[in-house]
Amino acid sequence: MKKRIRQCFGKAAASYSDAASVQRIVAKNCAELCPQGSYGRVLDIGSGVGFLHDELKKHINCAQYVSLDLVQPMLLEQLGRGVMLVAADGEDLPFADERFDMLVSSSAMQWYGAPEKSIPQSFRVLKSGGKFAIAVFTDGTLRELADVSARTGFGSVQQLRSCSFYEDIFSNIPELNVSFGSEEHEQFFPSVKHFLKKHKQTGAVASSENISWGKGKYRWFVEEYEKLYRGGSGIKASYRVFFAYGEKL
Numbered sequence: 001m002k003k004r005i006r007q008c009f010g011k012a013a014a015s016y017s018d019a020a021s022v023q024r025i026v027a028k029n030c031a032e033l034c035p036q037g038s039y040g041r042v043l044d045i046g047s048g049v050g051f052l053h054d055e056l057k058k059h060i061n062c063a064q065y066v067s068l069d070l071v072q073p074m075l076l077e078q079l080g081r082g083v084m085l086v087a088a089d090g091e092d093l094p095f096a097d098e099r100f101d102m103l104v105s106s107s108a109m110q111w112y113g114a115p116e117k118s119i120p121q122s123f124r125v126l127k128s129g130g131k132f133a134i135a136v137f138t139d140g141t142l143r144e145l146a147d148v149s150a151r152t153g154f155g156s157v158q159q160l161r162s163c164s165f166y167e168d169i170f171s172n173i174p175e176l177n178v179s180f181g182s183e184e185h186e187q188f189f190p191s192v193k194h195f196l197k198k199h200k201q202t203g204a205v206a207s208s209e210n211i212s213w214g215k216g217k218y219r220w221f222v223e224e225y226e227k228l229y230r231g232g233s234g235i236k237a238s239y240r241v242f243f244a245y246g247e248k249l
Contacts, residue, residue, distance in 0.1 A: 002089065005111055006071050009048075012203030013073035016049050019201035022185050022239050023107045024051050029183065030106040030135040031055035033245040039101040043068065043125060045090040046108020049077040056104065066100070068093070069108075071203075091118035095125045103132040110137045110160055119166075120173045126248045128175075133245040138163050140184070140240035144229045145199075154214075154221035158204075163242040170244040181243040188234035192222045195235050 012019070031052060039062040044052050047067035056065075068086040069075050075085045088094050090105070091112055103126045112118050119134075126132060139160045146157040163182050170178050189195040199205065229236045 001113060002070065008205050009071040009203035010073040012201055013049065013071070013077055015201035016074065016203060017077070019198045020048075020051075020107075022187060023048070023202065025185065026135050026137075026241050027051035027106040028055045029241075030104065030133050030243065030245075031059055033133040033181075033243060034059055034102065034104065035131055036060060038062070039131075040064070041066065041100045042102040042104065043093075043095070043100040045093075045103070045105040045122065046070070046111070047078070048074045048108070050081060050083070052104055052106045053078070053081065053083055060102070062102070090122070093122060093125055097124045098127045099125045101127055101130050103130065104134070106135040107137060109134065110158070115161070115166070116169055119169050123173055123176065123248060128248055130248045131246070132248065134170075134243065136166055136242045136244075138166065138182075138240050138242045140238065142199075143238055144225065144236055148221055148225045148228065151224055152217055152221040154217040163240070166242050166244065175249040176246060177249055178244055178246040181245075183241050183243075185239040185241070187237045187239070188231070189237065190234050192225045192235055195237060199237075 034056060036059050039060055041064045042062045043066045045068050047053065047069050050067060053065060053067060065083040066086055067075060067078055067083045068088055068090060070089050072087045075087055078085060090108060103122065109115060109119060137160055139162050141160055142157055149155040149157055167180055170176065225235065
């Protein structure tokens with residue numbers, strides 16, 4: 001799966017900033033959960049092309065901002081922004097304990113293979129008194145796509161975990177003072193073709209290894225999506241986001 005993630009997001013690096021409008025909104029909302037002030041070192045896990053950095057710099061000052069991502073082409077989109085770029089796996093952080101004063105992540109940890117282990121382990125690099133804010137896409141995201149894919153056999157959608165799953169993880173991490181939140185977003189597109197193109201340009205097709213590109217199934221898919229999920233504003237795609245934020249005691 002890691003190889004697939006590198007491939008899909010690597011190909012999407014140049015198009016991600018324009019295509020990933022919901023992810024940009026989520027990054028903005030995640031940044032607003034971070035207390036304003038001055039910090040030493042900040043770690044951004046799964047930083048992608050730098051949405052969260054761009055939003056955080058409106059709220060905080062820091063001596064060093066470390067952008068970590070599994071996908072090197074995504075990191076290279078951040079060149080020239082004055083951040084330290086680290087190509088590494090967020091589930092295996094290459095840092096010493098209590099290294100950072102703030103830990104942030106937006107739209108990344110839903111790709112973790114073993115989040116129940118790797119999310120708690122992430123907090124070993126955060127200092128006592130350090131702040132954190134995490135945003136994760138959860139089940140209900142792209143539910144229209146999942147429904148029509150199941151009906152027609154065209155495509156596949158990553159099986160996302162629930163808000164309660166993540167809430168349980170964070171609630172059981174020792175020495176965290178944590179609060180939770182959630183939000184939903186809807187996007188509308190002029191056509192199914194336009195939606196699929198934009199979706200591919202975000203790289204978030206890494207789960208689609210067994211996708212069928214048969215023309216017959218594709219036509220059926222488009223017809224069903226149009227019939228079920230076209231409204232006055234266009235073709236609908238829904239997203240659900242979980243937030244965890246607070247302080248390490």
